[in-house]
Amino acid sequence: MxxxxxxxxxxxxxxxxxxxxxxxxxxxxxxxxxxxxxxxxxxxxxxxxxxxxxxxxxxxxxxxxxxxxxxxxxxxxxxxxxxxxxxxxxxxxxxxxxxxxxxxxxxxxxxxxxxxxxxxxxxxxxxxxxxxxxxxxxxxxxxxxxxxxxxxxxxxxxxxxxxxxxxxxxxxxxxxxxxxxxxxxxxxxxxxxxxxxxxxxxxxxxxxxxxxxxxxxxxxxxxxxxxxxxxxxxxxxFGKTNILNGISSDQGFKTQIGFIGLDIGPNSNGRACLSIRPDNFVLVNRSDDGIRGTVKKINYHGHYKEATLSIPNGQHEVYELTINVQPEQEISIDDEVYVKPVKRKIQVIHE
CATH class of the missing domain: 3.40.50.300 (P-loop containing nucleotide triphosphate hydrolases)
Structure with a gap:
């Protein structure tokens, strides 16, 4: 009622x-x-x-x-x-x-x-x-x-x-x-x-x-x-997030920071924006085909560290990506790191 x-x-x-x-x-x-x-x-x-x-x-x-x-x-x-x-x-x-x-x-x-x-x-x-x-x-x-x-x-x-x-x-x-x-x-x-x-x-x-x-x-x-x-x-x-402009295919999305593979099915071609929260990235090894970035800034928040990465996109432009990492994970300014988004946490938005 x-x-x-x-x-x-x-x-x-x-x-x-x-x-x-x-x-x-x-x-x-x-x-x-x-x-x-x-x-x-x-x-x-x-x-x-x-x-x-x-x-x-x-x-x-x-x-x-x-x-x-x-x-x-x-x-x-x-x-x-x-x-x-x-x-x-x-x-x-x-x-x-x-x-x-x-x-x-x-x-x-x-x-x-x-x-x-x-x-x-x-x-x-x-x-x-x-x-x-x-x-x-x-x-x-x-x-x-x-x-x-x-x-x-x-x-x-x-x-x-x-x-x-x-x-x-x-x-x-x-x-x-x-x-x-x-x-x-x-x-x-x-x-x-x-x-x-x-x-x-x-x-x-x-x-x-x-x-x-x-x-x-x-x-x-x-x-x-x-x-x-x-x-x-x-x-x-509703909170800090990374917004990426994506061009979709049945394999995933081409974005400013590279291709992000997602199983989005057929008939999904077109433009969308991807919202990926800083919590939803993980650090990976170089061999794991991650997104390469350089650490430009680190803010300490107690139970996590917030890092800003500079991501080259191949067009003489740079995208700033924000990720959160655990306090015990060792990262420093100017470190080269590799990250991957947690696919099930990516929010695909068609406007």
């Missing part, structure tokens, strides 16, 4: 042809966690705000739990949509205790029911004894959980999170991501999250939608969007 349906949604701000969001359609299943990612100006935040009711679309339709909240000459006010919102800066009231912050949207409950609900929320976020504290007495991660509890307290149909991890130190992010995902899944809350950070998106999501210029380029599971990108842009967006 779909908790949210967006159909042909569009929004312009300054000119009729200047789309912030253009003809976007997607569904979110009940209990699913979908993340919207994209560069600044891609339309992800505008899309989130239209779902919340903070921006009015130019056209299209938004349905929440079978209720049309926008479309067919209907616009439902934000407070009537049953949507919970966690803002980028958390927006906790500094003069109110944690208990009163969480209970802010529970005025429809009686005093006893309200106290029970607040305590349930404090237990849920693992801060049971914090009800009399104030926001300034909490860490960033604790403030984040309180903001989440406040949004969940009224039992919303959909939870919206706007850049929830952007104010956290890198050392805190992983734990807070895990905490938030566990809370969301425990409450079976349908959630849409906006972020520009692909690490956050891959770690927390069930599915990811990548936006560019107001349109969805790909919406897919976290694994598929990383391992089966539909365009070179998608491949590049």
């Amino acid at each position: 779909n908790a949210l349906t967006v159909r042909n949604l569009s929004k312009t701000f300054f000119r009729a042809d200047d789309f912030a969001v253009k003809n976007v359609s997607f569904n979110v299943e009940a209990g699913e966690l979908l993340t919207l990612v994209g560069e600044s100006g891609s339309g992800k935040t505008t899309l989130l705000r239209m779902i919340a009711g903070f921006e009015i679309p130019d056209s299209g339709e938004i349905t929440i739990n079978a209720d049309v909240v926008f479309g067919n000459k209907r616009f439902m006010a934000p407070e009537k949509r049953g949507v919970g919102m966690v803002f980028q800066d958390y927006a906790l009231f500094p003069h109110l205790t944690i208990s009163k912050n969480i209970g802010f949207g529970l005025d429809g409950l009686g005093r006893t029911d309200k106290k029970i609900r607040i305590q349930d929320m404090l237990n849920l976020i693992n801060l049971p004894g914090f009800k009399k504290r104030f926001p300034h007495e909490l860490s960033g991660g604790e403030q984040q959980r309180v903001a989440l509890a406040r949004a969940l307290a009224p039992n919303p149909s959909i939870l919206l999170l706007d850049e929830p991890f952007s104010n956290l130190d890198e050392s805190l992010k992983a734990q807070v991501r895990e905490d938030i995902r566990n809370i969301i899944k425990k409450t079976h809350t349908t959630t849409i999250l906006v972020t520009h950070d692909t690490k956050d998106a891959l770690a927390i999501s069930d599915r990811i939608a990548l936006l560019k210029d107001g349109q969805i380029l790909q919406i897919d599971t976290t694994e598929n969007i990383y391992t089966k990108p539909k365009t070179c842009y998608v491949a590049r967006y």
Whole structure:
């Protein structure tokens, strides 16, 4: 069952042809966690705000739990949509205790029911004894959980999170991501999250939608969007990769760094791009018919070394290839090395 349906949604701000969001359609299943990612100006935040009711679309339709909240000459006010919102800066009231912050949207409950609900929320976020504290007495991660509890307290149909991890130190992010995902899944809350950070998106999501210029380029599971990108842009967006322009035959691809043999079958002639992640190369002996390159740069990352190789292509041009090697593998600047891609990890993209 779909908790949210967006159909042909569009929004312009300054000119009729200047789309912030253009003809976007997607569904979110009940209990699913979908993340919207994209560069600044891609339309992800505008899309989130239209779902919340903070921006009015130019056209299209938004349905929440079978209720049309926008479309067919209907616009439902934000407070009537049953949507919970966690803002980028958390927006906790500094003069109110944690208990009163969480209970802010529970005025429809009686005093006893309200106290029970607040305590349930404090237990849920693992801060049971914090009800009399104030926001300034909490860490960033604790403030984040309180903001989440406040949004969940009224039992919303959909939870919206706007850049929830952007104010956290890198050392805190992983734990807070895990905490938030566990809370969301425990409450079976349908959630849409906006972020520009692909690490956050891959770690927390069930599915990811990548936006560019107001349109969805790909919406897919976290694994598929990383391992089966539909365009070179998608491949590049989700981590460092080597993009090769290939001319295909039934034997493989002719590329800037030489011929890469692949069993792609008949009727595959034409152009494609190949995306090969740095992890998906192996060092081989000279006799193993590998790709020859010269090490130009090495960056140490602890559990791996990232090396940049200069690959001559026979046309007085050079292609820079990035590979990752194990820390114990001995390589040095100006070394001549031979590498091969792991064939089953090569992503062939026909655009």
